[in-house]
Amino acid sequence: MTATNPIDALLAEKGVLLADGATGTNLFAMGLPAGEAPELLNETAPETIASLHQNFVDAGADIILTNSFGGTRHRLKLHHAQDRVHELNKRAAEIARSVADKAGREVIVAGSVGPTGELLVPLGALTYDDAVNAFAEQIEGLKAGGAEVAWIETMSAPDEIRAAAEAAIRVGLPYTYTGSFDTAGRTMMGLLPKDIHAVADGLSQAPLGVGANCGVGASDILASLLDMTEAKPGATVIVKGNCGIPEFRGSEIHYSGTPELMSDYVRLAVDAGAKIVGGCCGTSFAHLAAMRKALDAHTKSTRPTVETIVERIGPMRNKTASSGDAGEGRRERRRSRV
Template structure:
């Protein structure tokens, strides 16, 4: 079936519009607002942006639907309005085209879901295809001329979007844009040639690049894209440089003249669609239109005047033959290991916790666990305290709790590299308590990935690459584990979660507090059918009857059996002694059923943990 858009591209370069969000922001819309919803509540504002781009000379305009999917819209309570918003987005763009009276094309914009796909995030490919199918249906119902898949950093995700678009409209032209970093690769390490090849095989009509980088690095990426695309049309829409925040607003430094010269250079490379992304405006589009209309070739500079800005990854360093096993794993294999948790202080004074670490080192404790803002309450950086303890008491193994709650995928990897450089070698991979439990219940949780996803990131670093597959030079040598809950109310559901964690390859497990031998035996019996990796049983000595009731009723993941709470009730003022005695009994009973113990002092009472250890044979 003939396609007017593809026919037009066969005749020569086509100019697309620029940023939608930048213009809406300039006109008073907050970045906290849902831009896509404006198609319903303020269609005139969105139409004005389209009209301004058409008046500047754009021959292709994109609908205001970049974030129109159920995952992103759920943050605004609009997940049930995907098709309506998408359909209306096309109608607003078409209305602008009719008012201006230009034969421009309307491309239905489809952006990423905003959450990573499995195995690094919660969304399956089937989930992704279902979400993309809904927005594609809405765009088709509105009457778009093409689908534009844009700003995808995950090749698997854009392929899912492409499959969904094809199921909705087999003959509709699809423009597929991938975003690359300054290393010239996608988030997961795909090169431009790999991405282009996969997209063309999957049925994309036009392939290209948008967002993430500015004009100069994009030109370098486009050299590879054009070479890999062969006869297929190529599209390019860069940002106007990197954003700056000044005067309470974001600004992009790239001038209209600079983007105009980019357009000329891109067309010289063989690009067929040229436009802009973040920071570009009708002024940029007008300058590009005038530059392309001049038909003057791009300026050729001597080689010494050119610059190449893509950063090369570090050269891989082969892992040493017979690389030494992390010492924690060796100890877990050779003896019963004792670790004691230390919570970072809520202020800057580390005197108390450092004294606790000194006591542990003097008493022969093998390791200390340093928690990462447990219960989502603000505390000193776990990594900072871990380094301080490691520096002063090097004989102690440091097990750094590392959550995905507060860091995005980039922050997780940066901090892991930093931890390794500081000599911290043991990572407990945790999803983390949600902010709603803590000091700032309205704080934004990141959760780009979860505990299994974090373990896979650590695996890759131990193999010498980051999540993108880019070399980090020498491989890391982390020992890494995860948490499990033997006393979960729904043990079947817990073991389903444990199985998912085990697929990510943990090297040790640490448990939530356990209070009776029978529940521990049941857990160990089921776990033994899945894995034989080392397990440290969690024991938290009770302080009083009220403490037992508090843990049982108010702290997620902790179950204190009725008979334990009754015994603490009978203890009265002698609760602390009885709590220690109960912990001693359990430790003695479970030694043959665990590879170590993970003691958690309540209220920073390290002496209680030492008392528990006094009963060791």
């Protein structure tokens, strides 16, 4: 079946879309204990999740992501909830849907699909077919709850992105995907930003958008964005960067980005060709409201250089992917999007 395309419809109306901010950071601020699965809150504290989404809608988000990032059986088994995949994901989508439906304007509900945390064969034990099945199980729940798009995010391995995309196609949801370019300008598994577009080549349905999220700081993700938009200028490219740089203060992670910095990040992202801009770790409701204001007031301007980006929002933490061979990337598992 051909899935409908809510993203292109809203892009045609608005030009650039604002996605929401951090899930984990804001849930911790709202009382989520460290080490607990955010997905369990869909059943134990649905009002908290609804409040999270409502605050992002009130701040001006065009796209809200369901509270289902760790919603595969592989992640949920860490919390003895691997037999509750369908119900937890369905509930996640239902909560987001209930908020979007009363927004008084078009708000897209995107079903967040994060990595399994497992390494695929030959590096690990998870087969490609098992990965497709695990993602399909999750996406079935998200679709049943009213998600309009499978939002595959924070990925490192091209084959895992492809497995999730294949699952979305099987279930009948359109999909997007983003990599996390956090290792010398590449993903941990060595994927370059310029190569993100080709990951789904040959599948029966193309993605609605591709891009980057999480990673290191705002400057680094904008450098990745330049590579992605240069590689395929007409593509719908997503950028959902962290709120400045993460810094430890005692035992707590603090993000350095101010609303002013994130506003300038939005302007630079639009100038660099992004069609969907949002925030990842550390991005609060106040940050997102400032980003909405900046987006609404901005007229697309000259494409920035890396030098312009560094001058305006601070130094890079990593070297860029285009600055030479960065090795194969560390073969690690990604833990959590906050």
